[in-house]
Amino acid sequence: MADELDLNLIENAEDFLLEAVKYAKGSSPRDWKYAALHLWSALELLLKALLENEHWSLLFEDVDKASQKKLREGDFQTVRFDTALDRIRGIVGVELEQKDLRYLKQLRDLRNRATHFAAKLKVEQAKSLVARGISVFLTLEQRYLHEEPDKGLEYEINQDLQEFQKYVDERLRTLKPELERSDRPHPWFRTCLSCNQETLVSRDDTAVCLFCGEEVEFTELADHSEGPGGPCPECEDCTLAFVLLNNDEGRFVCPKCGFETEHNFNSEYGRYGEEY
Ligand SMILES: [Zn+2]
Ligand SMILES: [Zn+2]
Known part of the structure; x- marks a missing residue:
């Protein structure tokens, strides 16, 4: 059966x-x-x-x-x-x-x-x-x-x-040429939420996809991570995002300015969206 x-x-x-x-x-x-x-x-x-x-x-x-x-x-x-x-x-x-x-x-x-x-x-x-x-x-x-x-x-x-x-x-x-000369979000946040290409570039408060034209707020990028983790201590403009490095551990990063925590955190911890 x-x-x-x-x-x-x-x-x-x-x-x-x-x-x-x-x-x-x-x-x-x-x-x-x-x-x-x-x-x-x-x-x-x-x-x-x-x-x-x-x-x-x-x-x-x-x-x-x-x-x-x-x-x-x-x-x-x-x-x-x-x-x-x-x-x-x-x-x-x-x-x-x-x-x-x-x-x-x-x-x-x-x-x-x-x-x-x-x-x-x-x-x-x-x-x-x-x-x-x-x-x-x-x-x-x-x-x-x-x-x-x-x-x-x-x-x-x-x-x-x-x-x-x-x-x-x-x-x-x-x-490619335009991507190379543009400011980009943090390397882990360059993938467009709509077309899945790594073609996001930074424009003031939003990330714009050169491939499909979709615009997305940096904070929304953070929301689509494993869990948002409070305001960024560096730029104060964006929410930190928890990103899994493997099944067990991850790190908090800022999609906008590129800030990254020095230490890794347990994945369960990050998923609850607590501040690091
Ligand atoms: Zn896109
Ligand atoms: Zn930041």
């Missing part, structure tokens, strides 16, 4: 991935909204497949309430995204690069925003997000589920991935 469910989750995940790719090739903000939403579903299902592969009870948000009967009947609160992320790292032992972890969290935030601000999505954001999403998906699937995607599907997705990647690379090449 377990094998059967496993297969369904993965097949479902791949199906959503294909839909995401299809919509990302479309030409309207509505298409891109669906690309982002389907991509989100694909990755969420893949995380569940990783958990199910370890043990079916991990699909329950509350493992203590897990039972085969509830699983069969679908009568339970499924694992939430953040719990799933913690579990695939802590229990399954998936090593996610900070970059990919950040990407997944950004996609989660964008999913929440996409539902409300559909029209704001731009082609740059859609292509960039889908390109990164496809590679995160394929890496996780191949490395941890030892599952080779269906050949036809792999071929189709790789063709599209290359096309999106080419688009992204060409734009990044064009932006």
Whole structure:
């Protein structure tokens, strides 16, 4: 029975991935909204497949309430995204690069925003997000589920991935000179919350993305870290942000002026958003 469910989750995940790719090739903000939403579903299902592969009870948000009967009947609160992320790292032992972890969290935030601000999505954001999403998906699937995607599907997705990647690379090449001569936020806060490219530059009180044009307040960048940590002692203009260096430790940094605490802090400590 377990094998059967496993297969369904993965097949479902791949199906959503294909839909995401299809919509990302479309030409309207509505298409891109669906690309982002389907991509989100694909990755969420893949995380569940990783958990199910370890043990079916991990699909329950509350493992203590897990039972085969509830699983069969679908009568339970499924694992939430953040719990799933913690579990695939802590229990399954998936090593996610900070970059990919950040990407997944950004996609989660964008999913929440996409539902409300559909029209704001731009082609740059859609292509960039889908390109990164496809590679995160394929890496996780191949490395941890030892599952080779269906050949036809792999071929189709790789063709599209290359096309999106080419688009992204060409734009990044064009932006390089301007990026090099601009003031930039702290190196860990150069990734745009909307398109996930490392193309943020500093303009007074806001960070502006050269790739997609999105503007974001420095304080909002701090809010999107593991947890905000009180005002910056150096510039007093921005909130400090807690950034994970690995699964256990992190550091408080200022996205705006680059201030960094000298010592590392336990990740649990940082997540509560206390002042350092
Ligand atoms: Zn951007
Ligand atoms: Zn500062």
